[in-house]
């Protein structure tokens with residue numbers, strides 16, 4: 180797969196059956212609408228509280244509910260209660276059947292659901308840049324970013340092309356899910372402890388370059404250690420691990436090696452603390468999640484710490500962090516451990532906003 184193809188084709192191949200599903204003009208970040216009649220504070224006065232990974236779109240589609248459904252772990256009321264005002268809504272394509280068409284159909288279904296919520300609810304709007312997100316925050320709304328967890332269908336073209344998805348509002352791309360694909364090796368195929376596993380393929384290197392050129396954030400959560408290190412070294416912009424914990428606190432193939440933590444930090448990226456008890460380790464509670472935060476801070480500095488809860492992803496939540504409304508207890512625990520207010524603010528979201536801006540600033544396309 181050539182780089183030019185990844186960047187250039189925003190439209191479908193003429194014979195592509197997904198063409199009929201169309202690529203509507205991006206219904207994104209209606210910034211002109213978010214100012215409203217009431218005076219808004221300057222954008223920079225609203226601190227970003229970012230959750231880098233929720234599977235809420237999958238739950239909304241499965242249950243046929245909206246973002247205001249109280250049963251969601253990261254629904255509107257919970258996010259308001261816990262302070263989250265920027266949320267990465269993840270489109271999770273299927274592993275089986277592992278066909279580009281199945282991938283594209285599921286991405287379309289989930290993307291359309293997020294767009295429908297953007298239209299239906301006055302209190303949320305899709306953001307494609309930090310500037311758009313800041314404007315949405317200034318209007319006291321919640322900014323939704325769109326990500327895809329697993330690039331395995333991108334070869335489909337049309338709806339599946341990275342450029343087309345970016346034009347529609349995609350801000351982040353996860354290289355793999357739990358299995359290796361034609362771009363990259365996955366931690367799901369690597370032994371625990373994670374220094375094994377295949378890395379980026381030639382197509383994977385082209386995908387990294389294409390994402391850099393477009394200003395799409397590269398997400399290495401789920402990737403093998405080799406993929407993570409190669410993507411981190413190759414990328415011209417910060418890379419992130421949206422929902423990954425530290426292998427040094429709890430050994431698990433899904434958690435990041437010390438080298439990966441250092442590389443992501445040195446690159447200016449961030450790592451979102453994952454709340455799934457399997458990755459957090461026992462006892463899965465607020466203190467154990469804070470142990471991961473302390474470890475990331477020790478290895479990579481406070482600027483690498485972020486949050487990617489994995490809420491609505493059928494996770495086993497830690498005691499005291501059962502939904503997005505519980506997040507203040509984590510921040511209080513970090514303060515209790517001596518984190519400065521500035522470091523807490525960074526972990527709450529400003530670190531990601533910095534990394535995201537750097538990705539946008541280095542885009543060339």
Ligand SMILES: [Zn+2]
Pocket residue numbers: 328400401422
């Ligand atoms: Zn995941």
